[in-house]
Amino acid sequence: MLLRSLLLLLAIVAAAPRCVADDGYRLWLKYDLVADATQRAQFRAVAQYIAASGNDVVLKTAAAELQRGLQGLLGQAVPVVAAAPVGTQRGVVLTINPTANVFGSSTSRDAYHIAPQGRHLAVTGRSGAGVLYGVFALLRQLQTGQAIANLTLTSSPRIQYRLLNHWDNPNGTVERGYAGASIWKWNELPQRLDPRYTDYARANASIGLNGVAINNVNASARYLTPEYLEKVKALAGVFRPYGIRVYLSVFWAAPKVIGGLKTADPLDPQVQQWWAAKTEEIYRVIPDFGGFLVKANSEGEPGPQDYGRNHAEGANMLAAALGAHDGIVMWRAFVYKAGSDDRFKQAYEEFKPLDGKFAPKVLVQVKNGPIDFQAREPFHPLFGAMPRTPLVLEVQLTQEYLGMATHLVYLAPLFKECLNADTQTQGPGSTVARVVDGSLDQHRLSGIAGVANIGADRNWTGHPLGQANWYAFGRLAWDHTLSSAAIATEWTKMTLTREPRAVASIVDLMDRSRDIYVRYTTPLGLHHIMGQNIHYGPEPWLAQAGRPDWTAVYYHKADSAGLGFNRTATGSNALALYSAGVQQEWGDPQTCPLNYLLWFHHVGWRQPLPTGRSLWHELVTRYYTGADSVTWMQQRWASVQPAVDAALHADVAARLEIQRREALWWRDACVLYFQTYSKQPIPAPFAPPTRTLAEVKNLVDLYQLK
């Protein structure tokens, strides 16, 4: 008996393919054997089979994923059967039931309900996707070491369209990508389907994402050609079993470039016909196509304004082209022109007047802040200002302005800060989250988009902890009330370790990391003072660029008197774009949160702040303590070494050392540069930088060399 068991075990173990170390490829879906034998036995008792019937393709995916997960976690084969067998065996029953009265008040097709049902554990969804999300929730319970025997869990997403936006180019590069080349291999499609596409879809589905805009918003027209639609169709075919729909970023001038028309005027009947016919063609090829994402009349991209039309006229034309198809238009509000007095105001000025003018299928996609994914921005003034228009919140997972793939910056606190911000447009509690999820204005449609941080690097995100930002985005897209610490805890347990003290240390480290980053780069509301074009390292002295609003001095406005952008009524008056309550709080430098101070006020160098220090003293303090905090992060990370995979630990440790070095670089660059205006010494107890401003500039310059 022992011999037979051993032989069996040997066969099982030997059959498992081999490889080197944990290289991060499996993300949070590791499904390693549950280490605690008691717990494993408990899990095994309730998961002896999986019952799932019917032909729903996503339900089949759910059953297969649950099987895969359980086999890994429990170390036993778990058969998938059509129906729960008679007898005493306990299993998990997966059911689609659109009319069941178990999903609470939500009407979402993605809702699921998990509950004991006789001797079984039932996972019920309103759709196959609902079951799939329920299955991943169930696996998450196991992965994080929670009991499942009496699990009762009802959940549904607060936001309907939960998308990743890939800024991936046809040539395989990724705009603002720091994790290698694009994962899409256009020259191989449609004939070859990289197995990675499936693992990508699995990861997205596991966190509730249901849409992917696969190409850069600075779009090529080629995606709309028959040749490329066959490629897109192949990807859509991989994603469909995971409940994920494909969206395309469109090049506005496509009717001219590939359609042979003389114009791309949205009011031109030929143009309208071209888009209608093209849309029909797309749906013939991809019946569940999600819709269009559009960047128009922004940063050199063509758009309806080229023909004297506005954004609504452009978006509505595309919405009309969608006709009766179940698709949407996501029209980006990220627009700014050269020569304006304050870039902060432009999206608002162009879009606010259009509120109520957009067709029902159009959502306007708004970045979290008014400038461009800075480490900290006040919420975008369009939130709350367009009650008749559903607004998509666009956040950035790729760390364009947040240290790329070498700085550990956990972004959930940034996302939460925006979601929790109170626009006060309909009284207190008019949070950005309620604008975005549609509850504030009772919108039928709601959406959220994350600019992906994913590339072909083996571990997907370059920085191993960048995976947590992908994860956190999906979890918040599903439920924006989750806390950033709770999400970090889930992710850490699934991905890094379940040792309780290590988990607590890592979560603490993650949850503080974004504030630390702000401190050593752009404290007190500084913004857009980073290296030109590459957005790497500091360059507060940047005064000449293609446009004034691409410089740094445009934003920090340092002079002998003080520092900061006066956006009050005596300045650009961008503050007037916000509701009265917000204006009142932020308009007075005494009540304005220090985090936003220099966003709205030009403050004297010697001006005392509520901290008891002068602006200069506080600024220097934050740069120095921010940089010092990276050393604290290093120590924290060192302390968890025994609990984390050795190669992964070393990887993160090395990146933290880079981060420490670059934090000092930021600190020295900024205090030395701003000192040329403040004319004050570095206050005690801080030691002045040991290098000169010229030396730091030199270091910055070389990273800009051809």
Place this chain on the structure above:
Amino acid sequence: MLLRSLLLLLAIVAAAPRCVADDGYRLWLKYDLVADATQRAQFRAVAQYIAASGNDVVLKTAAAELQRGLQGLLGQAVPVVAAAPVGTQRGVVLTINPTANVFGSSTSRDAYHIAPQGRHLAVTGRSGAGVLYGVFALLRQLQTGQAIANLTLTSSPRIQYRLLNHWDNPNGTVERGYAGASIWKWNELPQRLDPRYTDYARANASIGLNGVAINNVNASARYLTPEYLEKVKALAGVFRPYGIRVYLSVFWAAPKVIGGLKTADPLDPQVQQWWAAKTEEIYRVIPDFGGFLVKANSEGEPGPQDYGRNHAEGANMLAAALGAHDGIVMWRAFVYKAGSDDRFKQAYEEFKPLDGKFAPKVLVQVKNGPIDFQAREPFHPLFGAMPRTPLVLEVQLTQEYLGMATHLVYLAPLFKECLNADTQTQGPGSTVARVVDGSLDQHRLSGIAGVANIGADRNWTGHPLGQANWYAFGRLAWDHTLSSAAIATEWTKMTLTREPRAVASIVDLMDRSRDIYVRYTTPLGLHHIMGQNIHYGPEPWLAQAGRPDWTAVYYHKADSAGLGFNRTATGSNALALYSAGVQQEWGDPQTCPLNYLLWFHHVGWRQPLPTGRSLWHELVTRYYTGADSVTWMQQRWASVQPAVDAALHADVAARLEIQRREALWWRDACVLYFQTYSKQPIPAPFAPPTRTLAEVKNLVDLYQLK
């Protein structure tokens, strides 16, 4: 006893880390357990330990690599000991012995000798690197299933400097790279060393490569800054234990860009001082630095001609800067200017007069052909024409003009065709190989360079069989007398399968693949008729470009009379650059090999060829049979399915389907386009294309869209 054995086996098997499938990462260094138990037992008997003593770092690498290989292949632990133990155990003894009389006539420090020595198998090298190469040769014996007990093998490289050239950019892209992003992570260096760097070095050492130029020849000056030299130092530190030296491509204007000088004139004393000081700085940081690779006054790059100096004056200045250091200058001859009558002649015209003018440390690096890595070129006329200058042969492993990463094209036949070409400059037998290995002109220095096809894709080269081109380059750099089939056989056995029929089929497929590619793209000596800029797909109609010699019509010169570039005395007379014997053969269209016909002759459409067909008939025949041959390749590949890893087989099968489609694309584009000049029908038995030229052009155009 059985129980104990089983428990032990279980422990061994369970300890092996797990992963998914064979994803190609391990290249040809798989070291999987030898399947044949008898053979395994024989191997085990002679490899019970590894003896290696001393502190030579490369010798230590050799011992570790042998240990790793033997443990994998034999499934038993093989200890490394300082000296062979007394007793009867048989083992492998690794020794450095610079003065041993066992290496034959070679004076190379890289030479090795393997032979039985008492009960041991001795691997002796003139240096640690020699031992390392010997160890890999020994492992190759095992991997290819050959006996080792009485193995006697003496080998030394015919070429001294065996380099990969990486066209990798600082931003992580790779110029003409088709396997993802650069493997170098500049923002992570020097703090983080990707484990991949080590695996890269292992692979190179295993095929005898001993140098790496890590950055694009279109070079950034930043690599010469102290900041970047620290990064380069870190890479050099990874490579050193594998006997690999680092070289840098240099930006000629660096003294201006990072040195603050007003000029980069090589005769300016300040410039000379700057380079001398910079070189000293490099050697302080990297004591075994290999030297400089230079692309100057070519395709917009700056160079000595900007100051009225010639290439020799530029190269010699750098050679002087190297001083007594053991480094070299590889100065590229790939130069051409706008407005010349025939680009074919330019490198010759600029460099031939400089023969004898280069300093002893300078090698001139010449591409295999006179244009630019076309699928087939006549050998470069500089080979044999510069007897007083050591010439480095530069070949391209990345398939810039050969179907990128979707076409299966095994390149050893291309390399061999050039190496075996007889320049006849010193009578018959004056082969390019003998020019390059220095034997023809008794040069002290010799070199060969392959432009790498390596990227961060998991399998390194995109196309799984692209690995064979990396492998073949290394093997031919070591010994250019090896046959392409022999190399393909080695590689296939190590990488894909050892099933004899499958090996034979794969080797046959590989060895014919390049001729097939030529047939369906550029038969009979056509060249440079590919898609503009991206070099993807056909574009023979390209008539407008930034320069005439970037078009296609410049090269094929199709007209109503015929096709081809008249390079005889009645034309550009490029033929005159070759020796008399070559001129005689190639100058007469009756004796010119058909493979080079349209390189040198404008041939009438109805002109009969030695095949019995007219030019037009032959041209169409080759396009059609070439495209048909891809179907043959598919069938051949399908036949080996049972013998090859399933995922890998499917990958290659999918790429072959892309190749079939694109072969038809090439065929249709070219026959339809040239038909507009020949005015003749597609001859029987070939069926005319079912699409129009306009349709094919449309397909080409969309791949050029922004």
